[in-house]
Amino acid sequence: MHKVSLPLGMRDEFGIQVSKKHQIEQSLEIFLQQHEFMRIDTPILEYQEVFADYDLRQQRAYRLLDNNEVVVLRPDLTLPIARFLATNNFSLPRKLYYIGERFKIAKSLSGKYNQMTQAGVELVGYPSLKAELECFMIINCLSRKFLQGKVRIELGNARFADAILNSLTDDTQLKQEIKNQLYKKNIPKYQQLISLFALNDQTDFLKEWPRLFGSASTVLRKISSFKLPVKAQQIITELTQVSQWVQKLPEQSVLLDLSVAPPQSYYTGITFKGFSDDISDYLFSGGRYDHLLENFQKKGEPAVGMGIDLELLTKTAELNVSVSKADILFFEPEQLNEVVKICQKITNLTLCLEDNLQDAKKSAATRNVKLFCIDKKGELKIVN
Numbered sequence: 001m002h003k004v005s006l007p008l009g010m011r012d013e014f015g016i017q018v019s020k021k022h023q024i025e026q027s028l029e030i031f032l033q034q035h036e037f038m039r040i041d042t043p044i045l046e047y048q049e050v051f052a053d054y055d056l057r058q059q060r061a062y063r064l065l066d067n068n069e070v071v072v073l074r075p076d077l078t079l080p081i082a083r084f085l086a087t088n089n090f091s092l093p094r095k096l097y098y099i100g101e102r103f104k105i106a107k108s109l110s111g112k113y114n115q116m117t118q119a120g121v122e123l124v125g126y127p128s129l130k131a132e133l134e135c136f137m138i139i140n141c142l143s144r145k146f147l148q149g150k151v152r153i154e155l156g157n158a159r160f161a162d163a164i165l166n167s168l169t170d171d172t173q174l175k176q177e178i179k180n181q182l183y184k185k186n187i188p189k190y191q192q193l194i195s196l197f198a199l200n201d202q203t204d205f206l207k208e209w210p211r212l213f214g215s216a217s218t219v220l221r222k223i224s225s226f227k228l229p230v231k232a233q234q235i236i237t238e239l240t241q242v243s244q245w246v247q248k249l250p251e252q253s254v255l256l257d258l259s260v261a262p263p264q265s266y267y268t269g270i271t272f273k274g275f276s277d278d279i280s281d282y283l284f285s286g287g288r289y290d291h292l293l294e295n296f297q298k299k300g301e302p303a304v305g306m307g308i309d310l311e312l313l314t315k316t317a318e319l320n321v322s323v324s325k326a327d328i329l330f331f332e333p334e335q336l337n338e339v340v341k342i343c344q345k346i347t348n349l350t351l352c353l354e355d356n357l358q359d360a361k362k363s364a365a366t367r368n369v370k371l372f373c374i375d376k377k378g379e380l381k382i383v384n
Contacts, residue, residue: 009106009114020321021117021314024146025099028119028308031141035134037097037121042080044101045071050083052295060105062114073103076264078292078305081122086296093125099310113311120286120307124293127302129238132270132288133245135306139274139284140249142308146317149251150276151283155216155243157235158262158271158287164205167229168197183261185210201227213257216243220256242270266292272306279316283309327370328352330360330383338378346380357383 006012013021029039048063048070062073074080077098084090099119106112121138123131136153143151161182165175174193181190187210194206205226212219220240228236243254262271267287274284286306294300330352331339343349349372354360357373361383364371371383 007114009112011113011115016321017314020317020319021310023319023321024310024314024317025119027145028142029097029099031138032097032121035095037095040081040084040096040098040122041100042074042077042084042098044073044103046074046080046083048072050079051076060107062103062105074100075102075104077102077118077120077307078122078264078289079295082292082303083296085124085301086293092301093123096122096124098122117310118307119310120305122303122305124303125301126304127290129242129270131302131304132242132272135272135286135304136246136249136252138306140252142313143274144251146313146319147276148318150278151274152253152255152276153246153284154255154257154260154273154275154282155239155246156257156260156262156271156287157239158267158269160232160235160258163229163232163235164202164209167232168200168202179261182210182259185259202229210259212259214255216247216254216256219258223258238270263287264289266295276316279312281309281312283312283316285309324348325367325369326350327372328360328364328367329380330354330357330371330373332374335374335378338374342374342380 033039045064045066051061051072051074061075064071064073077100081096081098085092097120099117102116102118103114105114121135123134139151139153140149143149161179162175165178169175174196178190178193181193190210191207194203197203197206200206205223205228208222208226212223216239220236220243223236239256243256246252246254260271263273263285266289268290269288271287272285273282275282284306286304288302288304290302291300292303326348328351329339329342329349339351343351352360352363352371354363360371360373364383372380373383375381
């Protein structure tokens with residue numbers, strides 16, 4: 001007997017939920033195309049080397065062999081786009097968007113699927129902070145359209161931790177360990193590591209660092225009492241300005257987290273997440289990665305990207321999907337030509353596939369719709 005169960009972590013989609021998801025996809029595509037984003041689709045399979053800057057072991061990617069070459073089911077959709085841009089004569093700057101499947105093996109008992117549909121945007125060749133602002137505008141518009149404006153934007157910076165730790169030590173391993181414990185919020189281990197700098201003028205800041213998250217105004221007020229290294233202070237100045245701009249969006253609250261890990265190691269500047277208090281995971285995630293293309297070519301390009309979890313957005317979106325009820329048309333096989341003409345004129349008709357009129361009547365009664373047939377003249381008439 002053939003195996004009929006799905007592989008672990010995969011899912012079928014059907015009915016109202018998939019209709020809702022497609023409606024959101026269509027709405028998103030229309031919105032992005034109106035803002036001059038161009039769609040790009042990349043293959044599900046890529047060579048493993050494409051994801052050289054992606055922690056494949058941590059993300060638990062699916063690996064396959066293709067003529068003795070290791071290929072993976074893409075666990076990320078940004079790096080394939082970087083590969084495309086580097087291997088094609090594509091003029092920049094450019095605003096791109098994608099909608100596709102992403103595969104990564106979820107942790108055991110996490111309740112997450114290994115397959116998910118992700119949408120996203122890539123703004124490549126734009127060094128200005130306006131690229132980040134366009135992402136925030138997209139989040140705000142989608143939040144108000146589908147989630148009653150409940151999405152909160154959390155800002156961070158991928159280089160902030162390095163800006164602090166580089167001023168304290170040159171020990172690369174120690175800096176990485178401090179960051180690991182900080183990001184995990186493992187306070188006892190973190191405190192043990194920073195005790196090495198007890199006599200440093202950054203001691204008070206280091207003690208407070210794991211708690212520097214929350215509303216932007218609160219975090220910025222707390223950090224203003226510390227004297228930071230020059231590069232770290234420059235980052236804070238930029239985050240202050242960006243948070244003020246984002247707060248001008250309609251119904252938009254802004255948070256700040258200075259102790260959060262960047263989404264991926266290739267991020268180089270501002271990072272952000274969008275989430276709602278109603279759910280535990282985030283709906284939007286992105287940031288700036290100006291050196292990404294350097295993995296595939298000599299010259300890098302400034303870039304900002306954002307991923308959208310379409311599965312989660314579909315699950316939480318406040319969207320009514322109406323199921324239309326079409327009347328049914330009973331026909332004889334030799335009337336197929338007339339059927340085509342009638343259905344072109346009357347769109348709210350679906351074909352009745354019953355073999356006889358009696359069964360067709362029962363089907364119409366069950367569905368509570370009208371039943372039509374075609375008379376000898378080829379004209380439509382209602383069946384009583």
